[in-house]
Amino acid sequence: MNGQPLLEVENLRIDLAAGDTRFAAVQDVSFTINRGETMGLVGESGCGKSITALALIGLLRHPLMIGGGTIRFDGREIQKLPASEMRGLRGNRIAMIFQEPMTALNPLSPVGRQIAEMFVLHKGASWREAENLAVEALASVRVPAPERRVKDYPHQLSGGMRQRVMIAIALACGPDLLLADEPTTALDVTVQAEILDLIRELSAAKGTAVLMISHDLGLIANMCRRVGVMYAGKLVEERAAEDVFRSPSHPYTGGLVASLPLLGARARHGRQRLREISGVVPPVSAFPKGCRFNPRCHASTDRCRAEDPVVTALPDGGFVRCHYHE
Numbered sequence: 438m439n440g441q442p443l444l445e446v447e448n449l450r451i452d453l454a455a456g457d458t459r460f461a462a463v464q465d466v467s468f469t470i471n472r473g474e475t476m477g478l479v480g481e482s483g484c485g486k487s488i489t490a491l492a493l494i495g496l497l498r499h500p501l502m503i504g505g506g507t508i509r510f511d512g513r514e515i516q517k518l519p520a521s522e523m524r525g526l527r528g529n530r531i532a533m534i535f536q537e538p539m540t541a542l543n544p545l546s547p548v549g550r551q552i553a554e555m556f557v558l559h560k561g562a563s564w565r566e567a568e569n570l571a572v573e574a575l576a577s578v579r580v581p582a583p584e585r586r587v588k589d590y591p592h593q594l595s596g597g598m599r600q601r602v603m604i605a606i607a608l609a610c611g612p613d614l615l616l617a618d619e620p621t622t623a624l625d626v627t628v629q630a631e632i633l634d635l636i637r638e639l640s641a642a643k644g645t646a647v648l649m650i651s652h653d654l655g656l657i658a659n660m661c662r663r664v665g666v667m668y669a670g671k672l673v674e675e676r677a678a679e680d681v682f683r684s685p686s687h688p689y690t691g692g693l694v695a696s697l698p699l700l701g702a703r704a705r706h707g708r709q710r711l712r713e714i715s716g717v718v719p720p721v722s723a724f725p726k727g728c729r730f731n732p733r734c735h736a737s738t739d740r741c742r743a744e745d746p747v748v749t750a751l752p753d754g755g756f757v758r759c760h761y762h763e
């Protein structure tokens with residue numbers, strides 16, 4: 438089954454309503470994730486990564502809404518599914534973990550019960566069975582003394598332990614797709630590595646496809662075979678992770694690579710200080726005309742200011758959205 442398309446996103450557009458106006462916060466986003474595959478989505482804060490993930494799991498809320506395009510999961514268009522079917526998919530076949538588990542966990546319910554609920558809701562287990570399964574699920578994310586920990590409330594756990602609980606909930610039903618939105622950003626460095634290892638190991642063991650979202654290209658390259666680079670609501674490059682580092686095609690990707698402390702070519706040679714991309718991602722209401730990256734691009738021309746580049750396929754199977762990718 439691996440290698441078959443699981444998630445197919447075509448020309449996704451996400452609108453942000455502001456009074457009578459609608460701004461396209463995400464536009465022309467297309468990508469496919471095959472069964473069992475791990476893909477990364479990288480870009481600075483505000484590029485539209487999180488809202489893309491929320492759209493995929495049917496959790497966009499006003500003022501954000503899907504403005505166009507299609508999302509097919511396992512061959513079925515999710516926008517056309519009745520709400521009850523979408524609820525059946527969410528948490529069961531598509532799961533999501535967030536940066537801050539405290540916001541996703543119920544503070545008033547013991548963590549074991551929150552895990553058990555998944556088995557009751559989606560797998561038809563009795564509460565007694567589900568509570569045993571919850572202990573097993575906690576053990577699988579390497580929470581020590583899981584039979585005691587199931588009784589703990591979220592505030593009694595450390596940030597790393599809470600994230601493990603979140604992963605246990607997400608993977609409880611053996612989803613086909615896990616959306617991991619900055620799952621380690623709020624954690625300290627040693628815990629980050631443990632959590633990433635856990636996601637990598639458990640998803641590989643269960644054949645779960647993963648969409649890993651991060652502003653950290655180093656992390657994404659470590660975890661994912663394929664990388665989509667997002668800038669101001671558009672995918673500007675999609676390549677195999679090693680190709681992104683070897684020969685970034687889009688100037689934005691080049692900037693992200695150059696700003697990595699260990700991998701940036703300039704840093705490697707130790708001759709020049711790290712080059713960062715100057716400026717910031719514009720707000721959705723002020724995306725520039727032409728190529729959205731043009732005001733920050735060191736190589737932009739009149740054409741970039743006037744004309745939005747189309748997607749160009751690259752010989753290595755990737756694609757880029759830049760007039761001057763060659």
Ligand SMILES: Nc1ncnc2c1ncn2[C@@H]1O[C@H](COP(=O)(O)OP(=O)(O)OP(=O)(O)O)[C@@H](O)[C@H]1O
Pocket residue numbers: 453462480481482483484485486487488489499500501619652719720721
């Ligand atoms: N509920 C909301 N209301 C208004 N604007 C929103 C809302 N949620 C997101 N946005 C805007 O949509 C754009 C994309 O946000 P999104 O959170 O997807 O970015 P991101 O790349 O995931 O960044 P971050 O890592 O900071 O979440 C941003 O400009 C953001 O301000």
